[in-house]
């Protein structure tokens with residue numbers, strides 16, 4: 001008999017979910033929505049400056065047993081272990097990890113000068129290494145810590161946050177502001193995010209018999225006070241003709257965090273308005 005009831009429910013109520021980079025744009029959106037949907041959420045981030053405001057917002061809306069604001073540097077072994085200890089101390093288990101923390105180096109302000117640093121042949125190797133350290137090594141490090149917990153408890157669900165630049169090259173004309181100062185999406189982001197799809201497949205197959213699933217979301221172009229020219233450029237290149245509203249990520253994240261996606265592992269869920277479709 002097929003159970004047509006709630007077995008594959010989209011509900012995430014009661015799930016304990018760790019979101020890294022949760023003080024940033026996407027992480028905060030997902031965290032707030034998950035709390036509204038009844039999940040218990042650990043919001044973890046390296047940037048403690050934003051912690052106070054977020055704490056005020058959360059305590060106005062949710063009781064303190066529902067959330068944890070956790071300082072976490074995913075590139076630091078001790079910080080990862082402290083976070084895990086605190087999470088287990090408060091909630092006792094961890095159902096879902098969302099690997100959302102990342103560096104997206106904005107156009108180079110650290111190395112100003114006459115040479116255009118955003119061009120591939122000029123891109124500073126120290127900036128590349130910084131992005132690799134966070135987006136690749138840091139993502140692996142925090143996932144190792146979480147997988148030890150998930151192996152012990154016998155279940156788990158990991159959602160990696162990729163990017164369209166994990167699967168296709170940037171169309172550099174997007175960054176042409178028509179001001180005779182050409183800017184390019186630097187190679188560090190593309191290099192460090194390209195590992196996410198295959199890391200997702202690696203984890204999915206590695207843990208396939210351990211009741212631990214792993215999938216990735218591939219978002220693109222979340223609207224966030226971009227300039228007029230950028231928005232126009234984006235609209236011309238996008239099949240849907242517009243940027244993504246941050247709320248439009250909630251459904252896909254909820255789906256992957258819920259049991260409705262129970263037969264999915266090793267998949268990429270693309271949320272890009274068709275960007276990679278042509």
Ligand SMILES: NC(=O)c1ccc[n+]([C@@H]2O[C@H](COP(=O)([O-])OP(=O)(O)OC[C@H]3O[C@@H](n4cnc5c(N)ncnc54)[C@H](O)[C@@H]3O)[C@@H](O)[C@H]2O)c1
Nearest residue numbers: 021023024025026046047073074100101102163219221222
């Ligand atoms: N914004 C977009 O349009 C877009 C598109 C595709 C993919 N993404 C991906 O979505 C994710 C979130 O992006 P966002 O736009 O919200 O960025 P954001 O910069 O607003 O948030 C990223 C957060 O990660 C945190 N962080 C950085 N290094 C960290 C570390 N070592 N340890 C813990 N936290 C750390 C930052 O403090 C920040 O709060 C990233 O993985 C990004 O690559 C974003």
